[in-house]
Amino acid sequence: MRPSAVIAFLVLFLVSLLWVVPLAWAVDTSLKPEGQTTSIPPSWTSPRWTIDAYLQVLSNGDLPRWFFNSAVTSAVITVGTVVFASLAGYALSRIPFRGRAMVFWLIMAGIMIPVEALVVPLFYEVNSLNLVNTYGGIILPQLASPIAVFIFKQYFDGIPREYEEAAILDGASRFRVYWRIWMPLSMPAVATVAILAFIASWNNFLWPLIVITGSNMMTIPVGLASVQSSYGIQYAQIMASTILAALPMLVVFAFFQRQIVQGVTGGVK
Amino acid sequence: MSRQARIDLHGYAFVLPFLIVYGLFTLWPIIAGLRMSFSNVSLLGGSSPFVGFQNYSQALHDPAFWAALWHSVEFTIITTPPLVVLGLALALLANRALPGRSLFRMAIFAPFVLPVTVVTLVWGWLYEPSFGLINGYLAQLHLPTFGWLTDTRTAMPAVAITTIWWTLGFNFLLYLAGLQAIPREYYEASAVDGANAWDQLWHVTIPLLKRTTVIVLILQVLASLKVFGQIYAMTGGGPDFSTRSEVEYVYEQGFTAYHLGYAAAMSYLFFIVLLAVSAFQFRLFARRR
Numbered sequence: 001m002r003p004s005a006v007i008a009f010l011v012l013f014l015v016s017l018l019w020v021v022p023l024a025w026a027v028d029t030s031l032k033p034e035g036q037t038t039s040i041p042p043s044w045t046s047p048r049w050t051i052d053a054y055l056q057v058l059s060n061g062d063l064p065r066w067f068f069n070s071a072v073t074s075a076v077i078t079v080g081t082v083v084f085a086s087l088a089g090y091a092l093s094r095i096p097f098r099g100r101a102m103v104f105w106l107i108m109a110g111i112m113i114p115v116e117a118l119v120v121p122l123f124y125e126v127n128s129l130n131l132v133n134t135y136g137g138i139i140l141p142q143l144a145s146p147i148a149v150f151i152f153k154q155y156f157d158g159i160p161r162e163y164e165e166a167a168i169l170d171g172a173s174r175f176r177v178y179w180r181i182w183m184p185l186s187m188p189a190v191a192t193v194a195i196l197a198f199i200a201s202w203n204n205f206l207w208p209l210i211v212i213t214g215s216n217m218m219t220i221p222v223g224l225a226s227v228q229s230s231y232g233i234q235y236a237q238i239m240a241s242t243i244l245a246a247l248p249m250l251v252v253f254a255f256f257q258r259q260i261v262q263g264v265t266g267g268v269k
Numbered sequence: 270m271s272r273q274a275r276i277d278l279h280g281y282a283f284v285l286p287f288l289i290v291y292g293l294f295t296l297w298p299i300i301a302g303l304r305m306s307f308s309n310v311s312l313l314g315g316s317s318p319f320v321g322f323q324n325y326s327q328a329l330h331d332p333a334f335w336a337a338l339w340h341s342v343e344f345t346i347i348t349t350p351p352l353v354v355l356g357l358a359l360a361l362l363a364n365r366a367l368p369g370r371s372l373f374r375m376a377i378f379a380p381f382v383l384p385v386t387v388v389t390l391v392w393g394w395l396y397e398p399s400f401g402l403i404n405g406y407l408a409q410l411h412l413p414t415f416g417w418l419t420d421t422r423t424a425m426p427a428v429a430i431t432t433i434w435w436t437l438g439f440n441f442l443l444y445l446a447g448l449q450a451i452p453r454e455y456y457e458a459s460a461v462d463g464a465n466a467w468d469q470l471w472h473v474t475i476p477l478l479k480r481t482t483v484i485v486l487i488l489q490v491l492a493s494l495k496v497f498g499q500i501y502a503m504t505g506g507g508p509d510f511s512t513r514s515e516v517e518y519v520y521e522q523g524f525t526a527y528h529l530g531y532a533a534a535m536s537y538l539f540f541i542v543l544l545a546v547s548a549f550q551f552r553l554f555a556r557r558r
Contacts, residue, residue: 004466013369014377015359022434023380025402026391042405058541080290088287097280098273103288110295112547115496116516117540120523120533121302122294127312174279203384205498206516210524212421224386225502235394242390249382258376260382264439265446 030054030239037235048087053236054244060106063216063241064225067248070202073138073219080143083269084192086186089152089241090178104153110146116206123210141211142201147191155189156182192263195256202249220245304536312527324534334535336510337518338542340425343491343515344500348429353482353487355433355526361474362449363441374445378438385435385498392431393503419502420512428499428512435499436492440485447481448474474510483554490550494543515539 025044029037030053032046057063091097092104122141125131131137163181183190205221212218215226227241253260270278285515308317324422328334363373380388395402396417404414417427453466456472464472497516506513513521519539523532 005365005367007361008365008369009367009369012359012362012367012373016373019376019380019434021402022391022395025395029394038400040400040405041409042400042402083494084287088284091280091283095276095280095283097277099277101278103284107287107291112544113299114491114495114540116497116541117536117543118295118298118302120519120529120536121298121305123524123527124305124310125294125298125301133558140290141294146291146294174283178283199382205385206520212521214313215301220459221384221386221498224384224390227386227390235400238390239394242387246383246387249380249384249407253375253382255380260285261378261442262464264442 009255020241023243026239026242030236032236032238034234037239038233039133042127053234053240057069057148057237057240057244058169061227061237061241062218062223063220063244065216066218066220069135069138069217070219071143072197073135074201076135076139076143078194078198080139081145081148081201082102083196084143085145085148086183086190087178088149088183090156092149092153093156094182095174107146107149108145111150119206119210122207126211132211133217135217138208138213138217138219141207145193145197148197149261152186155186159185182187188262191259192266195252195259196263198254199249199260292539299305302536305530306537307532310529310533312529317530318362320530321558324531325538328535328538329533333510333513333518334515334538339511339537340511340513341496341515343496344429344496345490347426348432348493349486349489351429351433351450352437353485355483356437357444357478357482359437359441360444360448361470363445374441377441380435381438383435386502388431388435389499389502391392392427392434396427403438419508421508422506424504424512428503430497432501440489443481443485444478447478451477473550485553487550491543491547494546 028044031049031051033048033050035050036046036048082152088107092107125133126137126141129137131140145185159182163185164177202219203221205225208219208222208226212222215223218226224241224245227238289512302421306320307321309316309324343415359377365494383420396404398404398414398416398419401417403417415423433514446545451474456469459469459473495516496514497520500512500514501520502515506517515535517540519532519535522528549553
């Protein structure tokens with residue numbers, strides 16, 4: 001290899017190593033007995049390794065409950081986002097209805113609106129609807145994703161009209177055309193939107209923090225924020241909670257790396 | 270029914286589900302928030318007395334409002350250059366056909382998929398003054414140690430470093446995609462003209478990455494100005510409110526102190542700031558073309 005390639009490899013290797021250290025240290029800490037975590041100086045090794053911290057967290061804590069809440073809300077949000085956005089994207093791409101351009105710009109304007117500026121009136125509204133601390137309150141505000149509509153519309157725009165015309169000539173209703181022809185053809189777009197929506201909803205912090213007021217309704221990010229106070233200085237358990245909380249997203253990342261990368265880079269273009 | 274009318278019916282039927290949720294939970298709050306900002310809102314359902322611009326003037330005279338805004342700007346200033354430069358540098362390195370390239374990509378991007386509180390707990394433990402890994406290594410090297418999150422001098426940089434670890438992968442990916450879109454002919458042509466690697470970097474690569482850099486910068490600046498999670502979870506805005514960001518201050522006023530009207534007014538002021546920054550960036554980058 002040329003010397004510059006060797007240097008490049010070394011630098012990348014070191015940077016990657018550095019990047020892995022924080023999570024590796026968290027795993028290391030989580031597998032130690034509580035007393036060992038606070039040894040001075042800190043050490044990567046321990047006379048005894050144990051999964052006690054994980055057992056404690058799973059049996060005593062609220063983590064399983066938080067997992068359940070995250071799973072339910074993220075699943076519903078993901079399916080809802082894909083359905084609503086693909087229906088709208090299809091119409092914007094393929095149905096020449098009057099007022100279509102205005103609807104399109106109305107939705108695209110939403111991409112510019114920062115959620116952070118809306119949480120105050122949003123909370124007031126959700127409170128008026130008696131949805132505070134409910135699944136509905138968590139889910140509903142996260143269903144409308146203008147970016148998802150944009151992704152679907154772009155994708156539908158790229159599919160040749162012939163696919164649709166044959167079916168319409170055969171007398172199929174628009175909905176059948178959408179369901180039986182377009183959706184199967186758009187699996188890449190569906191996958192991208194679904195993965196991004198799942199990750200975004202799972203990791204959403206600000207809104208769930210605001211709308212959830214009881215520990216049993218917390219999603220994982222919000223629940224973890226309350227962990228520090230309840231666990232005191234039991235670092236092995238804190239790190240065990242962290243690793244357990246990190247696993248779902250790391251698994252999703254491992255399996256769907258391609259879709260995530262495509263969604264991040266393609267959606268931005 | 271006429272043909273166009275039937276088409277209209279179909280069209281609106283398809284967009285209606287989205288528009289309903291969108292209207293209820295994105296558009297309506299914009300209007301309602303404006304109304305809220307002009308009153309002293311009470312959650313108890315009583316009357317919300319109209320107070321005109323009082324909330325706005327109070328915000329503009331509130332030193333905490335300006336301090337929080339400054340902290341968001343400060344955070345943006347110290348995180349944007351490293352995130353952009355390092356993202357580009359790593360992408361340049363990773364763009365070569367090196368063994369293990371996809372592993373490097375995974376390692377650097379993986380943190381990006383983690384929830385913010387996972388990141389803050391892991392780094393909070395690293396920053397722990399007595400038992401944390403960072404001070405542990407510093408002490409072993411006979412270097413000074415710090416109370417990372419409890420010292421006003423180091424709290425903001427500490428949060429910044431955590432943020433860089435968390436989000437660098439995003440810029441890294443964008444730059445990598447931008448680099449891979451540059452046709453080889455450009456490099457081959459410049460090599461024929463006698464350019465070395467350094468020349469190629471400055472005169473071929475970086476100019477051709479301008480579009481990517483614009484996107485990276487716009488997204489980066491906006492995201493940094495809106496910072497909330499890491500600061501809330503790592504320092505709670507402290508020590509001495511030295512890290513409290515704008516969004517965090519709005520959150521505190523709205524959901525800890527329940528001054529909802531006041532929080533709504535500050536949200537709108539902040540929204541205007543963000544729009545101004547976006548407009549400024551668009552003009553800056555559009556003009557050069």
